[in-house]
Amino acid sequence: MFRYYLLLAAYSFKRSRLLTALMILAIGLGIGASMTMITVLHVMSGDPLPGRSAQLYVPVIDPHPVSNTKPKNTIVDGNMTWTDAMYLLHAARADRQAAMAAGALPVRPAQASLRPFFESGHYVTADFFPMFGTPFRTGAGWSAQDDENHVRVVVLNADLNRKLFGNTPSIGRNVRLKNTDFRVIGVLDDWQPQPTFYAQIDNAAFGSTDQFFIPLQTAQELNFEISGRMWCWGNGGDGRASGDCSWLQFWVELDSAGKAHAYQNFLADYWRDQQAHGRFPRPVNAQLYGLMDWLSNQHVVPGDLRLQLWLALGFLGVCMLNIVGLLLAKFLRRGGEISVRRALGARRRDVFLQLGIEAGAIGIAGGALGLGIAELGLWSVRQRPDGYAHLAQMDITMLLGTFLLAIVAGVCAGLVPAWRACNVTPALQLKTQ
């Protein structure tokens, strides 16, 4: 019976080739556009640190003055002052904690053949490496004591290591950053979490990788430039080492909900204590964001991309309405044919099945086309000069999801018209012929 219905469907398609092609094209375009955007958002909302992200938190305390000229700034930026970051670091109330800031420095290779060049990296404290589980190819990070001693050591990422030292062992050798020599003590195994969740979240959150890591206190002593936002207030005038400029990121590792709760209380206590000393004029509101919460709070997925997704879904919606309407008109026009079948003994469900198969075939053909269009769409996304572009690949979940969406869309589009058409009254239809 199934084959017969397929045959009938094929016959029906032949009678209105143009319209069938149109319906398949519409559903294909709708599904293709939607799946492109769903895939892009899916890969961008992924976990940059699977297995560890659940224990990582950003503490947010807000030392900014009450009066500021940014009334609509509703997103907390989570940046800390040197004073507060150093206090939290030394208090060591979490399982692990690290303060950090981004910086771009001139690298000056020893070889005369290479010209100096800029490289971006991070100034971090000791726990950065064990806390984020950075994979070391050789060597290791430094200790908290090294932080206090302002040692001049560096951990390189794979690319910069290769560029500077080729395949020769680099541990113990020197790298000149800006105007200071740093001793290489570790090399990472091409660590590039996407997005770079630990940095300030901005347009460069995807696609950028840090190539060197040096102790934060050393960078502060050498007054190395930082990149990213720095917000100063008050009239201290002593800049970034003061309690009046926020520019540092701070992360903690807490392995249970109880500890997270306790840490939040600790932050609130610190806030109240600082208020007693004339700082932190805003009402106490200490927050602790989990890694994934933090990323969504900071809008790591740009608003434009979310808008593009809604646009694609809206387009799919209009295409679906279009197909439902066309199929309905098409099926109802065949009222006579359906009545004859019914009069000859076909049950309603037979008619329903027949029409359903016809609609489903359009859905599947549209879905297959949609898959092709989605691949094309993703290819075009990969050509964009954005950091997230190279991530736009379809994985197996998305592939299955596309097929599912296509079939669901096709069946949904066919369901209403098929149901409506199999309810025609045979006698009435036959009489009017």
Added chain:
Amino acid sequence: MPLPPIVASLTRHKLTALLLMLQVSLTCAIVCNVAFMIVDRVQQLHHPSGVAENELVMIESTDLDQNAQPLVRHATDLTALRAIPGVTSVAVVDAMPFNHYDWSNGIALMQDGPARATATAFNGTPGELTTLGLHLVEGRDFLPNEYVPLGSAHDWNGIDQVPVTIVTRALADKLFPGQDPLGKAIYPDEKPVRIVGVIDHLLRPQAHESADSDDATVFPMLPDGNDVTYVLRTAPQDRERVLKQAAEVLDHLHDNRILRHAQTFEQLRADFFHRSRTMIALLMAAALGLLVVTALGIAGLASFWVQQRRRSIGIRRAVGATRRDILRYFQLENFLIVGAGVTLGTLLAYGLNMLLMQHYEQPRLPLLYLAVGALALWLLGQLAVLGPALRAASVPPVVATRGA
């Protein structure tokens, strides 16, 4: 043409007509909002930066010398750059429109007073105004004795020594509405700074809300960090050559430095807006796609209906209806459906706009867009139905005498 028969006929196709109406309304709602977004973004794209865009090239230089004396180095570099044939003017600057180097200060009107606005500080060597091509609309340029070092190594303490500033029209209007800003004092930090001039535009280096995007202060402060930007002004056709020569000149003078971002101002602007341009293209594609799908849907449905009603059309023709009557019938039917769709669509468009205002800081949709959108859809509907309607009109009366 009386309406009742058309309405009566439509009630026999309630579901189909309803679906078409919904499709039209959804298309109307989305297209109106998308059109508004496109216009909004295109306007941002063409926001005047205030500088002589097609005459500027720049190059960023980072000195690696440990004991460098930046002010001396910059003076030497400037003299050499000025000697390049075709260069009319040069300056050392820190901030430029679109270059992301944004040092913003809260501007108060008295010491320790509340900030009335936040403005970007643009600093540069003498001749910055001429080099960038800024239009002084009131007051004067800086005098040679007003320049002070920026103090990059000392937390930019030049801001507490600089005596005068030139502000944009937008900032002056915000700080001193209805008053003459010349001679007035502003407090970007601790000390008063007197306004001596007003320029018409100077766009901030980073994206800000459009009401704040032109809030800028120009200070006579000499950039004295290791990392500065050289701006050269030249004739548009000489830009590429000048840029190449400038890099060679700088490298020749002192090679212990990194030169980056050698580009024309137009390249800088294009890079700044590349995301916006992609978005505009996508928005246009989406709007066009929606309109095409809807038009094809209308045409497809109409041709089904024409086929279905061949016999009744024949009967009508046999009892005296002209071709014109038949044509009018289908046109009017389409007019009614699209009309209902557009009415619902304008309501939906407003709802959608509300959502966008909430989540994407989109401004309120002006009524004009709704009117234009509705008219466009009506026209589109008439255009789409024309083919099937003409086919209907060509049905001969003799069909009435035949069987189905």
